[in-house]
Amino acid sequence: MIERMCLSDLLGDFVIYRKLEPSDPRLRGLAAIHAELGLPAGRIPRKTEPAYAAVTVNLLQQAQALRGAARPLQRLLYIGDTKINDGIAAANLGQHLDLRGFIGEDRLGEPPTVETRERITFANRWAALEEFLRAVQEQGFALDESLAVILDLDKTAIGARGRNDRPIDQARVDAARDTVHATLGEGFRMEVFRPIYDELHKSVYHPFTTDNQDYLVYASLMVSAGVYGRDALLADLKTKRLATFEEFVALCDERLREGEFAALRPIHAEVAGNLRQGDPTPFKSFRYREYECTVARMDALPDDTPRERLLAEEITITREAADAARKLRECGALLFGLSDKPDEASLPRPELAQKGYLPLHHVMMKVI
Secondary structure, three states, X not given: OOOEEOOHHHHOOOEEOOOOOOOOOOOOOHHHHOOOOOOOOOOOOOOOOHHHHHHHHHHHHHHHHHOOOOOOOOEEEEEXXXXXXXXXXHHHHOOOOEEEXXXXXXXXXXXOOEEEEOOEEEEOOOOHHHHHHHHHHHOOOOOOOOEEEEEEOEOOOEOOOOOOOHHHHHHHHHHHHHHHHHHHHHHOOHHHHHHHHHHHOOHHHHHHHOOOHHHHHHHHHHHHOOOOOHHXXXXXXXXXXXOOHHXXXXXXXXXXXXXXXXXXXXXXXXXXXXXXXXXXXXXXXXXXXXXXXXXXXXXXXXXXXXXXXXXXXXXXXXXXXXXXXHHHHHOOOEEEEEOOOOHHHOOOOHHHHOOOOOOHHHOOEEEO
């Protein structure tokens, strides 16, 4: 029998998504605390910024007080999956609390390796997480009620990187496909859309896309619809004739005034309008669809599905992360879930909530 659970079984509603507004309404989020932290109103810091760490620590302290702990937080344990984003986020948090971090990934084609640099351990096996917890205890890093544990959600707690991350990526591609198809109808051609999407997804184009899926999908849509030629776009980016996504949107605005592109105008107006307001998630209709496509890949296949297919197609909870979270909770630690996924892709719209859809951390998943 395959075990099933929700992330909320481990974390409750001590979870934040990109807007830094806690799912637990008893906690005051970014909109309420930005002034006391000296942060500007209306701007959401990204995961690698020191301001993000300051907001996160404030939320942890609120949660510690809320659960009635006898002692304040003194230590922080961070569990994530990316050397850069999670590594930087953990280091920033280490400016506030005594830190230990674990960054995991399954790279089964390599010999098992574990390396520790500046209080953060990097391992190419998720199975190393159990030994990591034993090691930090032996080093005198107490696992008790003065410890906060940040569990990164995407590709750590669920969709383990190197093992089960493909379904998370595929849900996003499904959403992009559905959004573009709904816009272009019979004019949609996946054989045109997917190559430019895959090309712009490369890190060399991050100065243009800022690794933001909203930007990536919008740009790929405009190219696949013929608003901006593929070769012209890649050439303009290479020569830096086109430097920013904002410039690209402005150029598309000029070309969309032509009658043949009428079907694209509502989506363009959505993205351009949100971009002007400084919204980091401007393509909301795409993100709403991403939420639905993500939920559709949770606990979707029968229990007798071969493990390889299950990990390739369905988003599951990472056994090692769940076991570690249970152990740490039993030790009295505060558990807190952190996700950089947009709220629009993580929480159901009101009309879906009325139909019984739940926040991602409340959706049942298999534990693999």
